[in-house]
Amino acid sequence: MKNIIIILILIVFTACGSKKNQDKASEKVPALENVATLSDAQLQSVKIELGKLERRNISTIIKVNGKIDVPPQNMVSVSMPLGGYLKSTKLLPGMHVKNGEVIATMEDQQYIQLQQDYLTTKSKLVFAEAEYLRHKELNQSKASSDKVFQQTQMEYNNQKIALSALAEKLKLINLNPQIVTSNTISKSVNIYSPIDGFVSKVNVNIGKYVNPADILFELVNPDDIHLNLKVFEKDVNQLSIGQKVFSFTNNQPDKKYPCEIILISKDLSPERTADVHCHFEKYDKTLLPGMYMNAEIEIKNNDVNTISEDAVVYFESKQYVFVALSKNQFQIIEVETGTIDKGNIEIKNFSYFANKQIVTKGAYSLLMKLKNKSDE
Numbered sequence: 283m284k285n286i287i288i289i290l291i292l293i294v295f296t297a298c299g300s301k302k303n304q305d306k307a308s309e310k311v312p313a314l315e316n317v318a319t320l321s322d323a324q325l326q327s328v329k330i331e332l333g334k335l336e337r338r339n340i341s342t343i344i345k346v347n348g349k350i351d352v353p354p355q356n357m358v359s360v361s362m363p364l365g366g367y368l369k370s371t372k373l374l375p376g377m378h379v380k381n382g383e384v385i386a387t388m389e390d391q392q393y394i395q396l397q398q399d400y401l402t403t404k405s406k407l408v409f410a411e412a413e414y415l416r417h418k419e420l421n422q423s424k425a426s427s428d429k430v431f432q433q434t435q436m437e438y439n440n441q442k443i444a445l446s447a448l449a450e451k452l453k454l455i456n457l458n459p460q461i462v463t464s465n466t467i468s469k470s471v472n473i474y475s476p477i478d479g480f481v482s483k484v485n486v487n488i489g490k491y492v493n494p495a496d497i498l499f500e501l502v503n504p505d506d507i508h509l510n511l512k513v514f515e516k517d518v519n520q521l522s523i524g525q526k527v528f529s530f531t532n533n534q535p536d537k538k539y540p541c542e543i544i545l546i547s548k549d550l551s552p553e554r555t556a557d558v559h560c561h562f563e564k565y566d567k568t569l570l571p572g573m574y575m576n577a578e579i580e581i582k583n584n585d586v587n588t589i590s591e592d593a594v595v596y597f598e599s600k601q602y603v604f605v606a607l608s609k610n611q612f613q614i615i616e617v618e619t620g621t622i623d624k625g626n627i628e629i630k631n632f633s634y635f636a637n638k639q640i641v642t643k644g645a646y647s648l649l650m651k652l653k654n655k656s657d658e
Contacts, residue, residue, distance in 0.1 A: 340586050348510045
């Protein structure tokens with residue numbers, strides 16, 4: 283009797299355990315089956331194509347930004363070293379100017395005084411030179427003392443120094459000392475453009491007095507205008523002099539401006555970026571200094587494992603490829619991808635797929651079959 287009771291208890295527990303195992307198994311049903319099986323008719327309809335991983339060079343695009351810049355030697359701040367009042371100018375921002383062109387006229391009484399001092403010193407020098415030569419001759423014959431001769435020599439040298447200094451001051455205000463005479467003394471002087479370029483700023487108006495340190499105009503020579511890009515530290519080592527860059531504005535992203543890298547900074551900013559200077563192959567006058575630009579730099583990664591981009595399918599934020607198990611069976615396997623270039627995609631976990639046939643066309647049809655099968 284005892285044996286019968288024990289057997290009955292074991293049967294009850296076995297039944298309960300089986301039910302629990304069935305419940306757990308049902309909880310572990312995957313979202314997708316991992317093998318798709320096609321009939322011959324389905325295979326002909328889907329038109330599956332197979333391929334293997336291939337080693338190839340693939341390019342990466344680094345996207346950066348920066349702004350239009352001008353080197354210091356191509357930017358000129360125009361000022362008046364002696365100050366004065368602005369008498370006239372026709373300059374406006376954006377206006378083109380030529381080297382040597384009159385861009386403004388200044389006037390001040392100190393210009394008159396400077397010309398007067400120059401001509402007066404010039405006359406004194408003529409007299410001092412004559413005295414020096416006369417006393418030199420007298421001193422040689424001992425008709426004049428050494429002291430008097432030395433005094434006339436000192437006065438002659440002092441006048442020469444004074445005349446040279448005044449001549450340099452005249453040049454500072456763009457007056458040629460050689461043509462300054464008593465008949466050409468003027469209260470006005472001209473300011474000339476030192477470069478070919480265009481006006482970027484006008485800081486004065488007619489009648490305004492300017493000090494020697496004040497900047498009247500700012501001029502830019504666009505011949506060497508360039509693009510200054512900010513490149514992050516991790517990407518700097520992939521760049522080289524002469525490398526091609528394609529820049530574009532936010533307003534016209536389809537209009538590309540080809541550039542070439544001419545200089546890579548060796549210093550990093552607090553933001554961990556380096557300045558990369560690029561020269562435009564052909565300068566466009568619509569690009570102005572200070573304008574923000576975007577740019578794309580193509581980096582070549584040598585010899586990576588790739589497959590056709592069409593081979594990779596996406597499901598629930600993951601990427602997969604199908605590997606052929608036989609003529610009619612295909613297994614779905616998750617992959618880790620990298621750079622995409624010209625229809626090819628890098629496969630990072632390539633070791634598993636060595637010498638395996640991968641579906642390169644019809645992969646999404648296989649995915650749909652598996653998904654439909656899982657939904658049944």
